[in-house]
Amino acid sequence: xxxxxxxxxxCPVARGLESVGDAWSMLILRDAHAGMARFDQxxxxxxxxxxxxxxxxxALTDAGLLEKRSYxxxxxxxxxxxxxxxxDFLPVLMMIGAWAQRNCSGDRLARYIDDETGQEIQPMAIDxxxxxxxxxxxxxxxxxxxAS
Amino acid sequence: xxxxxxxxxxCPVARGLESVGDAWSMLILRDAHAGMARFDQxxxxxxxxxxxxxxxxxALTDAGLLEKRSYxxxxxxxxxxxxxxxxDFLPVLMMIGAWAQRNCSGDRLARYIDDETGQEIQPMAIDxxxxxxxxxxxxxxxxxxxAS
Numbered sequence: 001x002x003x004x005x006x007x008x009x010x011c012p013v014a015r016g017l018e019s020v021g022d023a024w025s026m027l028i029l030r031d032a033h034a035g036m037a038r039f040d041q042x043x044x045x046x047x048x049x050x051x052x053x054x055x056x057x058x059a060l061t062d063a064g065l066l067e068k069r070s071y072x073x074x075x076x077x078x079x080x081x082x083x084x085x086x087x088d089f090l091p092v093l094m095m096i097g098a099w100a101q102r103n104c105s106g107d108r109l110a111r112y113i114d115d116e117t118g119q120e121i122q123p124m125a126i127d128x129x130x131x132x133x134x135x136x137x138x139x140x141x142x143x144x145x146x147a148s
Numbered sequence: 149x150x151x152x153x154x155x156x157x158x159c160p161v162a163r164g165l166e167s168v169g170d171a172w173s174m175l176i177l178r179d180a181h182a183g184m185a186r187f188d189q190x191x192x193x194x195x196x197x198x199x200x201x202x203x204x205x206x207a208l209t210d211a212g213l214l215e216k217r218s219y220x221x222x223x224x225x226x227x228x229x230x231x232x233x234x235x236d237f238l239p240v241l242m243m244i245g246a247w248a249q250r251n252c253s254g255d256r257l258a259r260y261i262d263d264e265t266g267q268e269i270q271p272m273a274i275d276x277x278x279x280x281x282x283x284x285x286x287x288x289x290x291x292x293x294x295a296s
Contacts (some may be wrong), residue, residue: 010256010257010258011178011245011257011258012244012245012246012248012249012252012257012258012259013174013175013178013241013242013244013245013248014175014178015245015248015252015257016244016245016247016248016252017171017174017175017244018171019248019251019252020244021170021171021174022169022170022171023165023166023169023170026161026165026169027161027162027165030159030161030162064251084251085247085250085251087283088247088250088251089247090282090283091243091247091272091273091281091282091283092240092243092244092247092273093161094161094273094282094283095239095240095243095273095282096160096161096164096165096168096240097159097160097161097163097164098160099164099233099236099237099239099240100160100161100163100164100167101160102233102236103212103232103233103236104160104163104164104167108158108291108292109158109159109160109163109292110158110159110160110289110290110291110292111160111289111290111291111292112287112288112289113287113288113289113290114275114277114278114285114286114287115285115286115287115288116285116286117277117278119277119278120277120292121275121277121278121282121287122275122276122277123273123274123275123276123282124239124273124274124275124276125239125240125242125243125271125272125273125274126271126272126273126274127262127269127270127271127272128270128271128272129262129265129267129268129269129270130262130265130267130269133239134238134239134242134243134269134271135235135238135239135242137262137263137264138262138263138264139260139261139262139263139269140260140261140263141258141259141260141261142258142259142261143256143258143259144256144257144258144259144268
């Protein structure tokens, strides 16, 4: 994780990366979206050291992307399930995957397939207001109106 | 960065994170999209240690997101400019920012404003094939057809 020690105050990218700004956190979220919830599932699938996994799960829980839920009283055992904010992170993961599919040539990467149409999904980010692809029109950063 | 030591072979998310899977790398890319190119610009804006910055710039150059370009012969000085793959990463950054705007309440975060309309941009990720918002329809992972 990173501290907000850069000179773009209120930068949403920096703020988002405070919550999920390392690869392990994002891979844990990916696995959670694939249905995993238990410590051993994450540990085995990721090949991550237990101490590191404990830290990352705690950080993601603190940041509000995962929620701890007990699934056994005796012995006491918790699982980690996605919150609304965690579920809302799926498009970011898919955009990272789509970027790799376009730009990391030489690798055979899996594709996202729509269950119903059987077609490959083509992730694209747009501005819901204008419908234009993000980055295709000039823009700037500004503080929200209610903050004036 | 993370090694591909997890049990989802060909996972595009894992592959993408090998290139950009830490917060510093993403903040350097953010600054590059904001027009910065020189070592001292990144260093000052991010408050990052020079040794760390050198490492991250080299990794992003190796991964093909930045390109080194000389801007002074004497003394010899390089700057770092976005490649096509680097420019293609902007939507990912904006999706991370938009996620934070929606989910990190309590912070006053800057907004993306369309220059022409003056309206706040609402980043949304869709499947260009069906037009549906990513995550709103059932899907699965599959290998690309040419790989059979």
